[in-house]
Structure formats: structure tokens, C-alpha cells
Amino acid sequence: MSGVAGAGVLVAPILGCGSDAPGDGGVDAAPAPVFPVPPLDDGELVGGVRVFRLRLRSGSVEWVSGFPTATHGVNGAFLGPALRFRRGERVRLEVTNELGETTTLHWHGVQLPAASDGGPYQTIAAAATWVTEFDVVQPAMTAWYHPHLMERTARHVYMGIAGVILIEDDAQGVVLPSTYGVDDLPLVIQDRRLAADGTHPYSPGHVPSMHDQMAGLRGETMLVNGIRQLRGVVPRGLVRLRMLNGSNARAYNLGFTDGRSFVQVAGDGGLLAAPVTTTRVLLAPGERAELLVDFGDDPEGGAVALASFSGEVFAQLYTGTMGGAVADALDRTTFELMTFEVGAAPAAPLSPPSTLPPVIRMTADQAVRTRSIVLDMTGPSVTINGARMTSLGASVPAAINFQIPNGSVERWDVSNNSFMVHPLHIHNRHFQILDIDGQPPPVQLAGWKDTVLVAPGQVVRLMLRFEGITDAAFPYMFHCHILEHEDMGMMGQFYIVDP
Ligand SMILES: [Cu+2]
Incomplete structure (x- = not known):
């Protein structure tokens, strides 16, 4: 498996991950049969309520060979499962905090009562379990979850507590690729600043500098679904990518290195009013987008990288001397995030929808x-x-x-x-x-x-x-x-x- 030409600093091939690290797709000989995605968690129906049991725990991942990085994860070493909610159902989240310190878990993008929000008011003490329950009232969308503790959010997210939420709503009548892990793929995009010994500015005993706090911490190592230089196999056909910018501070101007266009069908809050054919999507931290990419004309064994064309938007996002001082080298250039390899299997015979349900505009x-x-x-x-x-x-x-x-x-x-x-x-x-x-x-x-x-x-x-x-x-x-x-x-x- 060859290394991806990244920004000049990402030269190592994918490194072996910890035994329960996400994907675990590092140096094993056989190619993974499916795309490395977080495990799908449908919860368990108990008395008509869909119950999810989430354990916040510590672990480690070996992104730097020979130097495991201390991490946090949800039911695993780093990041957490994709939670699948269905509109009209009631869900119960049982969150057990084994991190040894207080945290919270916020459901970003989910419409819910304030007491269930998981913001800084809903703290979960060390060793405690927070149980909250609410009705899923919103249309289909990709949301996510992450800690939200007062003054500690950045640290807890950077350590690895984050995951996607897939809200489904069959009533919308829009047919999109939906086989999870095959043609429906969440991509959690994060950057990390890893030292040669595997530590980072939020590792235990470390503190980010005042400059990093003002600028927002940026790193040179790109992770997708927790994996460095991820390579994933996609079927030859239409594939749905649920992009989440889960980074602390970096914005990405996403596109493909071969210039191919794709169709954006959804943003943060679900489906757009119409499909948009484009070659770029700009995602700030916290934003999501759903893209349909057609690999149907690609040769089997072909490969194309997902990149951030950050230099194209640098002047828009950072102005003046101070803007230049908070941005870093990657904000001024193009760098690769991951690579798609085109497999032999045909995809489901789907085309991008030509129309989407109307979005009634507020005035x-x-x-x-x-x-x-x-x-x-x-x-x-x-x-x-x-x-x-x-x-x-x-x-x-x-x-x-x-x-x-x-x-x-x-x-x-x-x-x-x-x-x-x-x-x-x-x-x-x-x-x-x-x-x-x-x-x-x-x-x-x-x-x-x-x-x-x-x-x-x-x-x-x-x-x-x-x-x-x-x-x-x-x-x-x-x-x-x-x-x-x-x-x-x-x-x-x-x-x-x-x-
Ligand atoms: Cu800000």
C-alpha cells in the first residue's frame, strides 16, 4: 500500500492502529472488503424506545509508528459508532462516562428539549451514567455528537469523542444510496498535530499555546474516520458521502484531485431544495454535506483522492496581517485527505435525483x-x-x-x-x-x-x-x-x- 502524496508531511503509509481502533485497516495483507467506516449502531428497541448505550472510555491509537497516542472514544478507542435514528421514534441515550473526568455529550443538529441537549449544563461526572430521552421529530439528515463541557470541549473532541448521527425519514420519498459502509459512507474529517512521539497539544500534560487557542488548533496529519491516509474501496457506481468537518478549527474546501464533479444533495439540516452539481464544497468546523459521487465510469482498480483546495479560499477566510498569522501553510495550499479505490462490484443502479422536495423559504x-x-x-x-x-x-x-x-x-x-x-x-x-x-x-x-x-x-x-x-x-x-x-x-x- 503506497503512501499518498499529501502536503509533503504526510509521507508515511497508513500505520497499524490499536487492536480496537476504528477501521483497523492499516497493515493487514488483505484489502478490507468494505469501506472503513465507524460501526453502525441501531440501538435496541425496548418497549417502543430505541435505546443506545454509549461508553466514553480511554484508549490509544498508533498513528505514529511505535508511539501510541492516548485517545478517547465511544465504545472503542477513538471516535464512536454511527447512531441511526428514525423520524417519529423515541430514542434513549445512556451515556456512561469512564474517562475519569467530567464531560458532556451534545447532539449537534438534533432538535430536542433543552434538558436533553447535552450542552455545558448537562454534565456527566466521572463514573456516572447520563440517561436522556427524546422524540426524533426532524426530517432525514446527518447530525453528529461530541462533548460540550464548559472550557473543555476542544480537548475532549480532540482526544476523540465524536460520531455521526444518521436520521432517516422514509416519508421524504427520495431514493439515495443507503447501504451503510458500501455506498453510504460517513467521512469524519479531522486534522491532528502529532509530534514524533505521538503526543499532541491536548495530550495529558500538554496545553495548547495562546497562539493555538486564538487561531484554533490546526494540525498537519489528516484523519478520515480516525484513519491516517485512509484508502477505501467503493463500488463502481453512485456513492453517497456524508461529509462531517469534525476538526477543531480547520475549514476544508473539498474536491477531487481529478477535477470530477459531484452532486450535493444535503447540507447541515437535510436535503437541499435542488441537487447541485459542483466540484467544490466548503465546510467549516461543525458543518456537514451529503455528496453523490459517480464512480461508474472509473476503471476497476482506479483511484482518486479527496483533497482540500484550501488555497482557493484563503483570501476569503483570512484577511490582513492578523489573518495571515492565524492561518497555517495548509490553509494556503492544496492537500490530500484520503483516497478512493474503485472496486469490481457494481453499485446499485441509481442515478442522482433530478429534483428534491421543496424547501419553503422564510422571508x-x-x-x-x-x-x-x-x-x-x-x-x-x-x-x-x-x-x-x-x-x-x-x-x-x-x-x-x-x-x-x-x-x-x-x-x-x-x-x-x-x-x-x-x-x-x-x-x-x-x-x-x-x-x-x-x-x-x-x-x-x-x-x-x-x-x-x-x-x-x-x-x-x-x-x-x-x-x-x-x-x-x-x-x-x-x-x-x-x-x-x-x-x-x-x-x-x-x-x-x-x-
Ligand atoms: Cu471563532
């Missing part, structure tokens, strides 16, 4: 109130509306606390006054982008979303409908999804309350 006149959300960085500080959330329910200089009456429609005008991109994530409620610098969003960004990339100098106006279960005791969070920024307090909270 500005529906808003009963507007809010300004100003993202900024000054000195050693990352702020929302000039404030930092410093502990639960408190911020400096003033609490960023919104009380939003249930049933309200609001317009949030999000501006980025800083020199680098910030992805704003809003818990529970998906939103629509009304416009970007006054222009209507392209189709890829015109569906429902929960995380939006806001480039320096941009004003992105969002439309949100707050409805559902009210809770005066527990808020939902909104924050920058550069996890170092979130931990430094670039976060606010809102309550949905009875009108």
Missing part, C-alpha cells in the same frame, strides 16, 4: 424581532457582541442571554468584524440564510442549517423560528464552532420561554 417580513450578533477578536479575546461567556449563565462584560418567546420568528444579523472565519452554530433550532452581504444564498446554502460559515467582513442574515418545548431552567447555546474559541467564551445562550 424577512416574517421576523417579529431582529438581533445583531457581532463576532470579533480583540487582543487575546474572542467575543460575541463584545462579551465572553465565562461560566454557566455568566459572561464578561454582560450575559449574552436571550429570552425568546415560543413561536417567535427572529432575524439574526451575524457580522464578522475580525480577520478570520468563524462558523456560528445555533443549538436546537435550524435556520435559513436570508442573505449573505445582501445577496440571496446559493442553493447549497439555501436549505436548513445549524452552522454557518461567516467570513471576515461578511454580514450573514439568518431567519429562525423558535418553537417547541419551552424550558425556563435550561438554555440552548449558540457559539463559534472553532472549539478553542468556544472554550474561550465565544458563546451565548438563549431560553425558549412561554410567551
